[in-house]
Amino acid sequence: MSEKLPKPEELAGAIEYTPPAGPGWMETKPAFRKGTYNHAGLAENVQYLDFPNPRKWQPYEQDWKLPENWQQIILEGMADRLEKYRSFRLFMDICVRCGACADKCHFFLGSGDPKNMPVLRAELLRSVYKRYFTTAGKLLGSIAGARELTVDVLKEWFYYFYQCTECRRCSVFCPYGIDTAEVTMIGRELLNLVGINIDWIVTPAANCFRTGNHLGIQPHTFKDNVLFAADDLADIIGFNVEPSIMRKGAEVLVIVPSADYFGDPHYYTFLGYLSLFHEIGLDYTLSAFASEGGNFGLFQSHEMMKRLNHKIYHEAKRLGVKWIIGCECGHMWRVLHQYMDTMNGPADFLEVPVSPITGTRFEHASSTKMVHIAEFTADLIRHGKLKLDPKRNRQWRVTYHDSCNPARAMGLLEEPRYVMRHVVDNFFEMPENTIREQTFCCGSGSGLGTDENLEMRLRGGFPRGNAVRYVQQKHDVNLLCCMCAIDKATLPAVMDYWAPGVQVGGLHELVGNALVMKGEKPRETDLRGTPYEEEA
C-alpha cells in the first residue's frame, strides 16, 4: 500500500479546501477508492455477536445484499432513536449551517472532501430525517434540504460515517455543541441494523466478547505475555516484579488496553506500570477475563458497548477488589468516564478509591470507583512518593499528544502534563490550536486503524503530523508521548509519513524510565532496551 502513496508534500499539496463547482453535494456520490474505506465485517463474527444480516459482501461491490425491507428497518431505527436520544433529535433539528465546524475536522483538513466537513457529515443523515420526520421536509423536499433514503444514500453514510473518528473536535467549536460523534454513533447503529459494518470493529468486538480482549488473546497467553514482560523488565532493573493475575482479595483491579501487553510501543508503557506498581507496593491484580479496557462496541452500537463493558464491574465484584485503576487508553476512558456507571453500575460493591500510598481520596471517582492512572501517578508525585530521575529520559525530546477522548470527554489535561514535567527535562508543547481541547485525532480512532484504510488514516493524521513536524523542526522533538492505545498503534505510521524520525511512546514508559527503584541495578538501557549514551 505505502509504495502507492504519493510523497507527503504531493499528497498535502493537492488538498483543496474549496469545494468543487458544479453539482451540489446531494448529487455527488462517493467513489470507493482503495485506501479510503474499510473492509466489511466477517459474517461469522457478525453472527456471533447476534447482529443482523451476516453475509459475505464488500463495500466495493455493487450489490450490498441488503435485506428486502432495509429502508423500513432504517426508518424504524431512526424513529426509535429519535425517541431515545435527545442529542440525536436536537442535533437533527437545530444546526444553522454556520460553518464554524467546517475546517475543524482532521479528515476534512487532510482530504478536502467537503462531506468531511462535520456539518455535511451530519447533513447526510439530517436530509433523510427531514424527508421522513419533519413537516417542512415532507412538503418541500429538496428545497427544505430533504432527500429520499436510497441505496446510494446508504452507501454514502457508510463511506462518511466510517471517515469520522468520533473525536468531538467539531463539537468544541459548535455554538450549540452539536457533536458529530453522536451523529456518527447513531449513523453506525442504523447501518448495523441492515448488516453494514466493518471488520476492524466487528472482529475485535467479537474477540473481546469471547476471550475478554480485542486481540483474542486467551488466558494462558495473557499470563505468558504478562510474565514475559516481567522477565524483560527484570533484565533492565535486575529483579522480577512478579505481577499478580486474577488474585482474589487484591485491593485494586488494574485494567489495561490489550495492546499494552501485546503491541509495540505499548509494551514499554506496560513495563512502566509494572515498575510503578511494584515500587509503591500496590496490592493489585490483573485479569485475563477483564483483559481489555478498550471497547470497540462503542464504535458499533450503544448496546454492544454495554455488552463489552460489563466484564469490568463483573470481574471487580468477583475478585472482591476495593476499586479499579484504568490505564492509558483514549476511547476506553470515554466509556469509563461517561458511560460505564450509567450502563453497568451502580458499583455499590466497591469502595470510594483511596490511594493506599498517599491516603488521597479520589472523590471525583466516588461513584464509578475507577481512577485514571495519570491521576493516580500525579497524586503520588505530588506527595513525593516517587524518586524520579528525569535524566534517564535524556534520550528523548518530548511533545505530548492529548488523545481526543481524555481531552474532550473527560478534561484530563493537567495530570499527564504534571507527571511529564517530573519525568522528562525536555518537554515542548505543540501549537495551542492543536492540543488540549483543540487536540487533533490520530486519524485512526473509532475502529478505522486498518492497513486497507491507510491513505485515509494518513490524511486524517495530517493535522497532527503537521503539528509534530513543527516542534520537530523547532525543538528537535523526537518522541510523541500519548495516553491512548490506538494512538500508539497508529501514530507511528503517521509519524513515519509526516514527521519521520519522531517515535511514539506512552506516559508511563517515561515514568518507568525515570523511576528510581529500590534494589535496582544501574540502568544500562531504557525500557526499550536502548543503551544509554554517556551523560554529556
Next chain:
Amino acid sequence: MNVFVSLVAVLGLVVISTWGISAWQLHGLFGVVLPYSAITLFILGFLYRVYRWASTPVPFNIPTTCGQQRSLDWIPSSRLESPSSTLGVLGRMALEVLFFRSLFRNTTAELKPGPRLVYGSNKYLWAAALAFHWSFLVVFLRHFRFFAEPVPAWVNLLQWGDSFFEIGVPAFFMTDAALLAALTFLFLRRVLEPKLRYISLPADYFVLFLLLAIATSGVLMRYWLKVDVTAVKELMLGLLAFRPTSGHGIGTPFYVHFFLVSVLIAYFPFSKLMHLGGVFLSPTRNLSNDSRRVRHINPWNYPVKVHTYEEWEHDFRDRLVEAELPLDKE
C-alpha cells in the same frame, strides 16, 4: 440556485402584501387574521418543539469538556469550560447563550506551501452573530413602545441609549445599522465563502432575506416612508386587547413589514430558528462533567446479553488449568 429560490420567495411575500393592501384592501387579513394565526402557530409550535426535545431522555452524561476536569484538589479545574457543578453549568450556558463562547473560539485553517497547516484566529462570524442577535433583541424591545400605553420607562431609556449620538431626525438608531450590517455580512459570507455556499440550503438564505426585508422595511418606514404611527399603535393595542380595529389608512409599507414579521413568526417553529430554544437543551453543553462522581441514570437502560465470568471460565477451562490460573469452579 438556492439563493435565487429564496430571494424569489421573499420578494413574492413583499409583492403579495403590497397588492393585498393597496389593490385588494385586505386590511383585515393582513392586520388581524394573519398576525393572530402566526402568533398562535408560533406559540403552539414553539412549545411543541421544546416539549419534544425536553421529553426525549438524555441517556448518557456526555458534556464536551473544553477545559480541565475537577479531579485532584491541587489541580485548578476549569469551572466554566468543564463544569463540575450546577453553578458552573449555568455559567457555561450563560457564556454560550449571551456571548457565544464557542463561536469565539473559531479559527481558520490555511494550507501554506511546505505544506504547512496554520490556524489563525477568526472572530468575524462571532462578531457578526453577536451584533445581529443583540441588535435584534434591542430592536424587538424598542417595539414595545407600540405595545403599551403609556410607553414604559425602560423602552424610553433603551431608545435614548440606542440613539445616543442623535444623528439626524428622527434620531438614528445604532442597532438598525448594526442589524442590517450584520445580516449583510452573514449573507455575503454565505454566498462568497465557497465552503459556506456549498453547505447552504435554500432555507438558510430564506431566513436571511426575510430578516433583511423586515429590517429594511422597518428602517424605510422610520426614516423615509412615513406611516401613521398613532394608527399603528392603535392597531397593535387593539390586537393585544383582542379588540382588533380596522387599521385602514396606516399605509402599505407598514403592512408589508407586519406581514413579513407574521411570516417569520409562523415559520419560526418549523425552521432552524428553533436553535433559540434548542441551545438550552444541548447535552454536550448543559451537563455537569461529574459522571464519575454522580451516577447518571438512563431511564431506558435495559439488560443486554453478556458473556459472564462463569461462561468464560467454562469456555477456557483447559487453558486456565494449563496456565495454573485460579478457577472458581474446580
